[in-house]
Amino acid sequence: MAKERLPSRSDNFSEWYNRLVLRAELADYAPVRGCMVIRPYGWALWENIQAALDQRFKATGHMNAAFPLLIPSSFMEREREHVEGFSPELAVVTIGGGEELEEPLIVRPTSETIIGHMYAKWIKSYRDLPVLINLWNSVVRWEMRTKLFLRTTEFYWQEGHTAHATEEEGMAETLRMLEVYADFAENEAAVPVVKGRKSDSEKFAGAKQSFSIEAMMGDTRALQAGTSHNLGQNFARAFNIRYLDQENTQQYCWTTSWGLSTRFIGAIIMVHGDDQGLILPPRLAPYQAVIVPIFKNEDERRDVMETIDSIRANLSEIRVKLDDREGMTPGYKFNDWELRGVPVRIEIGPRDVAKGTVVLARRDQPGREGRRTVNQQGLASVLTELLDDIQTSIYQRAKAFLQANKHEPKDFEEFKQVVEGGWADVWWCGDAGCEAEIKQQTRATIRCIPLDEHSGDGICIHCEKPATERAIFARGY
Amino acid sequence: MAKERLPSRSDNFSEWYNRLVLRAELADYAPVRGCMVIRPYGWALWENIQAALDQRFKATGHMNAAFPLLIPSSFMEREREHVEGFSPELAVVTIGGGEELEEPLIVRPTSETIIGHMYAKWIKSYRDLPVLINLWNSVVRWEMRTKLFLRTTEFYWQEGHTAHATEEEGMAETLRMLEVYADFAENEAAVPVVKGRKSDSEKFAGAKQSFSIEAMMGDTRALQAGTSHNLGQNFARAFNIRYLDQENTQQYCWTTSWGLSTRFIGAIIMVHGDDQGLILPPRLAPYQAVIVPIFKNEDERRDVMETIDSIRANLSEIRVKLDDREGMTPGYKFNDWELRGVPVRIEIGPRDVAKGTVVLARRDQPGREGRRTVNQQGLASVLTELLDDIQTSIYQRAKAFLQANKHEPKDFEEFKQVVEGGWADVWWCGDAGCEAEIKQQTRATIRCIPLDEHSGDGICIHCEKPATERAIFARGY
Numbered sequence: 001m002a003k004e005r006l007p008s009r010s011d012n013f014s015e016w017y018n019r020l021v022l023r024a025e026l027a028d029y030a031p032v033r034g035c036m037v038i039r040p041y042g043w044a045l046w047e048n049i050q051a052a053l054d055q056r057f058k059a060t061g062h063m064n065a066a067f068p069l070l071i072p073s074s075f076m077e078r079e080r081e082h083v084e085g086f087s088p089e090l091a092v093v094t095i096g097g098g099e100e101l102e103e104p105l106i107v108r109p110t111s112e113t114i115i116g117h118m119y120a121k122w123i124k125s126y127r128d129l130p131v132l133i134n135l136w137n138s139v140v141r142w143e144m145r146t147k148l149f150l151r152t153t154e155f156y157w158q159e160g161h162t163a164h165a166t167e168e169e170g171m172a173e174t175l176r177m178l179e180v181y182a183d184f185a186e187n188e189a190a191v192p193v194v195k196g197r198k199s200d201s202e203k204f205a206g207a208k209q210s211f212s213i214e215a216m217m218g219d220t221r222a223l224q225a226g227t228s229h230n231l232g233q234n235f236a237r238a239f240n241i242r243y244l245d246q247e248n249t250q251q252y253c254w255t256t257s258w259g260l261s262t263r264f265i266g267a268i269i270m271v272h273g274d275d276q277g278l279i280l281p282p283r284l285a286p287y288q289a290v291i292v293p294i295f296k297n298e299d300e301r302r303d304v305m306e307t308i309d310s311i312r313a314n315l316s317e318i319r320v321k322l323d324d325r326e327g328m329t330p331g332y333k334f335n336d337w338e339l340r341g342v343p344v345r346i347e348i349g350p351r352d353v354a355k356g357t358v359v360l361a362r363r364d365q366p367g368r369e370g371r372r373t374v375n376q377q378g379l380a381s382v383l384t385e386l387l388d389d390i391q392t393s394i395y396q397r398a399k400a401f402l403q404a405n406k407h408e409p410k411d412f413e414e415f416k417q418v419v420e421g422g423w424a425d426v427w428w429c430g431d432a433g434c435e436a437e438i439k440q441q442t443r444a445t446i447r448c449i450p451l452d453e454h455s456g457d458g459i460c461i462h463c464e465k466p467a468t469e470r471a472i473f474a475r476g477y
Numbered sequence: 478m479a480k481e482r483l484p485s486r487s488d489n490f491s492e493w494y495n496r497l498v499l500r501a502e503l504a505d506y507a508p509v510r511g512c513m514v515i516r517p518y519g520w521a522l523w524e525n526i527q528a529a530l531d532q533r534f535k536a537t538g539h540m541n542a543a544f545p546l547l548i549p550s551s552f553m554e555r556e557r558e559h560v561e562g563f564s565p566e567l568a569v570v571t572i573g574g575g576e577e578l579e580e581p582l583i584v585r586p587t588s589e590t591i592i593g594h595m596y597a598k599w600i601k602s603y604r605d606l607p608v609l610i611n612l613w614n615s616v617v618r619w620e621m622r623t624k625l626f627l628r629t630t631e632f633y634w635q636e637g638h639t640a641h642a643t644e645e646e647g648m649a650e651t652l653r654m655l656e657v658y659a660d661f662a663e664n665e666a667a668v669p670v671v672k673g674r675k676s677d678s679e680k681f682a683g684a685k686q687s688f689s690i691e692a693m694m695g696d697t698r699a700l701q702a703g704t705s706h707n708l709g710q711n712f713a714r715a716f717n718i719r720y721l722d723q724e725n726t727q728q729y730c731w732t733t734s735w736g737l738s739t740r741f742i743g744a745i746i747m748v749h750g751d752d753q754g755l756i757l758p759p760r761l762a763p764y765q766a767v768i769v770p771i772f773k774n775e776d777e778r779r780d781v782m783e784t785i786d787s788i789r790a791n792l793s794e795i796r797v798k799l800d801d802r803e804g805m806t807p808g809y810k811f812n813d814w815e816l817r818g819v820p821v822r823i824e825i826g827p828r829d830v831a832k833g834t835v836v837l838a839r840r841d842q843p844g845r846e847g848r849r850t851v852n853q854q855g856l857a858s859v860l861t862e863l864l865d866d867i868q869t870s871i872y873q874r875a876k877a878f879l880q881a882n883k884h885e886p887k888d889f890e891e892f893k894q895v896v897e898g899g900w901a902d903v904w905w906c907g908d909a910g911c912e913a914e915i916k917q918q919t920r921a922t923i924r925c926i927p928l929d930e931h932s933g934d935g936i937c938i939h940c941e942k943p944a945t946e947r948a949i950f951a952r953g954y
Binding site: 104327 | 505507508509510512513514515516517518519520521523524540541542543544545546547548549552564565566567568569570571572573574575581582584591594595598599604610614615617619621630631633802804
């Protein structure tokens with residue numbers, strides 16, 4: 001049953017990731033080009049992500065709904081930038097019920113267009129605003145090079161779509177949801193992020209402005225982990241979403257959209273994982289603790305299992321998995337759950353039964369220093385504290401890693417070195433041509449123009465013209 | 478703002494339904510042929526249905542996962558009955574990323590085939606069994622005549638897919654999930670159902686046996702509200718799902734699938750609704766109670782709203798909506814929430830503020846007898862009891878209606894009358910030809926062969942040959 005070891009992260013980060021996703025049974029390759037199957041363990045993680053986000057969406061006044069998967073192809077063509085952005089990656093239904101369709105249908109790559117059509121029908125007056133709707137679904141974008149969770153033809157996400165009476169309200173919503181994403185990432189996933197605005201060349205096709213949260217993976221590359229778009233009146237004009245204001249005048253609405261996808265699972269893997277496998281943040285882990293019984297004979301087994309039953313009765317607030325699989329050694333199980341990133345392992349053997357103790361091993365500190373013996377009495381509160389401590393510790397570690405690898409190079413020579421293995425936080429002139437040259441020379445792109453950076457001015461890192469904006473450049477996923 | 482009244486159920490049940498779905502903002506027609514948009518109020522109802530089912534699926538050992546939307550067309554052809562059943566209603570993707578696909582992809586009408594492919598890959602040994610997986614997703618079946626929730630090209634559902642080592646375990650799972658559906662329908666949705674087996678001509682394409690729960694709508698027509706299929710080894714053989722048993726011999730698995738869809742929302746509407754609109758079962762209602770403030774001037778408004786704030790603080794266990802919309806009369810709001818089926822209305826006016834009372838109006842008893850004045854003190858427990866009582870009352874009413882309209886006609890003449898406005902519970906010879914003749918002559922089909930019916934034997938209601946099975950015939954949705 002022994003399986004080969006994972007490649008180490010330093011030897012081959014990409015292969016470490018690919019094999020880990022499969023070995024931990026998070027996902028598998030589907031027999032459809034570029035698609036994945038998300039397996040129960042991976043989907044349970046996504047369900048916890050969904051619950052944490054959904055609660056925040058509802059607390060900020062949003063409700064969920066469902067819009068069709070299939071979109072008339074003419075809809076895609078109404079907004080100029082949108083059609084240009086998405087046309088190359090569409091999947092098209094041309095046959096329905098055995099007959100060729102008069103108008104082909106697009107499998108949704110995102111829902112702004114069909115949302116626009118319906119909002120135009122539903123919104124009549126200022127009393128109908130704001131409209132605050134979110135969808136949980138999957139979308140399809142034809143991908144040539146795929147990587148599980150990070151880039152697949154079909155992926156799962158939520159897409160929020162809102163309509164407002166004023167430009168200010170649209171902008172406030174855009175930033176509110178960016179804040180919700182950052183709060184979720186940091187406090188639920190223990191993933192530190194930088195919030196910022198996308199450069200024009202990196203913004204969503206059809207948006208006025210796009211914002212994102214950016215996270216640093218374990219190989220220092222950046223991953224866009226959530227995006228929030230201020231769509232201005234672009235879609236409102238394309239789809240005629242209008243309302244009568246209090247003076248009885250027709251006005252176009254201001255709309256937003258925002259999304260976070262199963263890609264975020266890739267971020268969790270790459271931010272926290274180590275050479276032994278996954279390290280899942282306790283707040284999102286499908287199992288927060290796994291119990292591994294240890295015994296040599298049937299008498300010991302009976303005593304150990306009895307003790308486990310009585311312990312579990314007090315752990316109802318914690319997501320606990322009992323690994324009672326037969327025909328596997330405890331050592332095999334230890335490795336298996338380490339690989340799968342369960343935050344705490346609870347070992348119970350005959351000596352623990354006799355002494356009224358259990359052994360706790362924390363996943364984020366492998367080896368002896370992460371193990372300790374505690375009393376069965378009061379285990380629930382000890383575990384709860386331990387889970388909180390792990391949540392904080394892995395966040396701190398990721399934060400320190402981000403800080404250690406985010407640099408402020410003084411000139412372009414240093415910049416080129418920095419982006420080989422880190423992020424560069426620099427002055428940028430704001431010119432798309434300059435941005436393109438940097439990308440061509442270094443493969444680093446602008447991840448975002450951070451919202452909470454030092455203001456002032458300086459000299460562009462590349463062209464040395466005057467600059468008023470700081471930008472983070474990095475190689476990205 | 479006054480809207481036209483709904484047609485009455487007795488005048489035009491179908492039109493009552495169509496207009497109610499739109500007016501209550503449960504769903505709307507999409508700009509894609511045969512598709513619907515489920516609006517926030519309808520989706521909130523579906524979310525509560527999902528939660529009630531999901532909890533039951535997990536309690537019986539299932540986990541959720543996600544499988545691709547797109548299925549290679551060759552997969553559909555592997556199981557003979559399956560391809561015959563589904564071919565006429567497929568939506569086919571022929572273009573991806575701007576190029577014609579070598580093998581067209583089917584937008585999933587159901588996932589047995591792609592599940593079969595993956596299970597064959599994952600299952601090696603008896604230790605891997607059972608596999609108990611459920612999916613929450615949407616599927617597409619090209620429909621010519623559509624009706625919101627009841628028959629749409631795309632609909633939302635869950636599909637469970639399990640694999641087992643023995644025939645007995647497969648059968649036990651099939652019946653266990655039928656029981657879960659019946660329990661959900663009766664105890665959460667207050668919809669009484671009859672559990673039974675489908676006749677061969679009505680079973681799922683590819684199943685060995687299909688089972689369903691059948692509910693009686695307010696017009697006495699039957700609606701199949703959930704199905705559970707024993708797939709035998711049909712898909713295991715078609716997709717080579719095999720395991721090594723304890724004697725190291727290769728064996729085919731036994732598989733099942735089972736599903737319940739947004740169609741169930743149609744059942745809730747048609748079982749409980751009245752001429753005023755929806756009546757939602759308290760356990761599933763998005764809002765269990767709505768507060769309508771009543772005031773004539775600003776002073777009164779302030780007092781009423783203050784009282785409402787203090788009342789709401791004690792109602793955190795109940796899903797309460799405050800209707801503080803401006804520019805609408807209380808009477809308008811009363812009608813609106815009656816239409817939308819909120820189980821209890823809480824009215825609070827200046828007199829209530831002075832006396833420390835509120836008025837409760839129960840939706841299932843319109844008019845004076847459903848209204849009573851109660852103290853603000855202790856409101857939470859009064860409301861909780863009232864909601865339980867409503868849940869029970871609407872179940873009893875539906876149950877009585879079912880019993881009153883399910884008949885046991887003595888001969889085929891009586892049978893023909895009965896199925897004009899009710900169900901016929903009769904002996905049937907088991908012959909598909911006889912079943913087809915009955916359908917042709919009466920438009921009534923076999924809804925199911927009930928599981929808990931009287932055993933014995935009799936004479937077929939139509940051909941008068943010896944019969945050993947009772948069947949329920951009815952016109953269905």
